[in-house]
Amino acid sequence: MVLECKHVWEHISGYLDGNLDAAVLEEVQKHLEHCEICSAILDSTRNILILTADERVFELPLGFSERLHARLEAEMQGFSYGAAAAGDEGDT
Amino acid sequence: MNASIENRNEAQMIASILAGNTHEFHTLIQPYERSVYSMALSMLQNEADAEDAAQEAFLKAFRNLDKFRGEAKFSTWLISITLNEARSRLRHKKTAKTDSLDELTEGGHVSPALLRDWREIPSEALERQEVRLLLQDAITDLPVIYREVFVLRDMEYLSVNQSAEALGISVAAAKVRLHRARLMLQKRLAPELKRVMPKRRWLPWF
Ligand SMILES: [Zn+2]
Numbered sequence: 214m215v216l217e218c219k220h221v222w223e224h225i226s227g228y229l230d231g232n233l234d235a236a237v238l239e240e241v242q243k244h245l246e247h248c249e250i251c252s253a254i255l256d257s258t259r260n261i262l263i264l265t266a267d268e269r270v271f272e273l274p275l276g277f278s279e280r281l282h283a284r285l286e287a288e289m290q291g292f293s294y295g296a297a298a299a300g301d302e303g304d305t
Numbered sequence: 306m307n308a309s310i311e312n313r314n315e316a317q318m319i320a321s322i323l324a325g326n327t328h329e330f331h332t333l334i335q336p337y338e339r340s341v342y343s344m345a346l347s348m349l350q351n352e353a354d355a356e357d358a359a360q361e362a363f364l365k366a367f368r369n370l371d372k373f374r375g376e377a378k379f380s381t382w383l384i385s386i387t388l389n390e391a392r393s394r395l396r397h398k399k400t401a402k403t404d405s406l407d408e409l410t411e412g413g414h415v416s417p418a419l420l421r422d423w424r425e426i427p428s429e430a431l432e433r434q435e436v437r438l439l440l441q442d443a444i445t446d447l448p449v450i451y452r453e454v455f456v457l458r459d460m461e462y463l464s465v466n467q468s469a470e471a472l473g474i475s476v477a478a479a480k481v482r483l484h485r486a487r488l489m490l491q492k493r494l495a496p497e498l499k500r501v502m503p504k505r506r507w508l509p510w511f
Contacts, residue, residue, distance in 0.1 A: 222417055226484035230465065253420045257495040258487055261440075262459050264498075265490070269432075270440050271343030274352055278338055281360050282331055288364055289327045294371040 216244045221251045225258055315379050323371055330367050337380060340461055341387050347456050348391035350445040358394055362387040384461060385471050388453065395449060415488040418495045435501055443493050451486035458483050 221244050227233040228241055245252045264270070315333065322329045334341075341362055346355035365386050366373075373382055447455060457468040458479075469479035 219416070222488070223484070225417070226480070226487055229487075232465075249421055250419050253422055254417045254491065254495075257420055258417070258491040261490050261494050261498075262487065264436075265440055265444060265455075266460055266462075268339060268343075270437055270444075271339075271346050272437075273339055273342055274356060277342060277356060277359075280356070281338065281363060284360050285330065285363060285367060288367060289330070292327060292368075293325070294323055 216240050218244075218248060218251055221245070221248070222254065225255055228255065229259055229262065312378065316375060319370060319373065319375075319379065327367075330370070333379075334363055334366070334383075337383055340380075341383060344384065344387050344456055344461065345391050347441075347444050347460065348388075348449075348452060349394060354394060358390045359387070362390045365390065381463070381467065381471070384457065384463070388457075388471060415485045415492065417488050418492045420495055420499065433501075436498065439494065439497050439501065443490055443497075446493075447486055447489060451482055451489060454479055454482045455486040455490070459487070 221241055224233055224237060224241050228238070233241065245255060318329050318333045322333065338359075342355060342359045345358040345362070346352065349355045349358055362383070366383055369386075373379065444452060444455065453472055454468055457463045457471055458465060463471065465479050465483065466476055468483070469476045472479065474482075
């Protein structure tokens with residue numbers, strides 16, 4: 214059985230996550246060895262994942278931490294657990 | 306690994322906070338400030354909303370800390386609070402149009418961009434504001450169901466199983482959505498990144 218390109222595309226995520234069946238993995242690897250387009254798709258997808266995982270993509274705004282902790286500080290005034298049972302439930 | 310040490314310290318810190326040392330909450334959340342914010346921003350598409358949602362998520366975590374069950378990781382719990390916070394804000398501001406778009410793309414088929422050569426990663430690319438904005442826009446333009454799973458799995462490094470659990474969907478559905486999200490980003494970003502990155506600045510990625 215020889216995989217066509219469009220079938221290889223369906224396995225790109227599984228390939229990157231390392232969770233393809235052994236038989237499929239072998240076929241995909243065989244295909245990638247000779248297909249420039251599919252290996253470029255694989256590389257570009259992997260590279261985009263590496264880039265988007267970089268902390269610099271979504272940087273904290275200036276003063277974020279200070280504003281957050283100031284708000285928490287205000288919340289902490291007079292707060293005690295149990296006494297706040299009537300408060301926010303959260304939906305976890 | 307020091308993961309178990311971290312977990313133990315967190316458990317101790319949480320016990321201490323619940324016993325009345327509420328100020329330790331500042332220390333407890335420090336490692337998560339960035340990821341809660343970036344999760345909110347990638348969901349909400351604007352910095353003011355994201356900051357507000359992130360603050361709200363931390364406040365909810367603080368108020369509900371006594372309901373946190375130690376068997377889950379604190380980070381996972383915090384992620385689900387953030388996700389819920391972002392989702393409820395999205396529901397409020399979302400128009401009927403984007404709603405139906407999200408539904409439509411669920412069954413759709415995604416083909417990648419057919420590049421002939423991309424062996425390198427532009428690792429210096431993120432020094433450029435332009436590139437960061439391209440990435441941000443592409444992520445925040447993903448339909449919500451794809452954006453969520455992408456953020457959890459590929460930005461917050463949850464496993465596929467954890468992502469599925471956080472989203473309340475099956476593992477199979479999470480895999481399908483994740484795959485589509487990745488291909489949608491590849492289709493859009495690969496050509497854009499090739500265009501904006503001068504070749505000589507690209508570095509081999511191994
Ligand atoms: Zn191919």
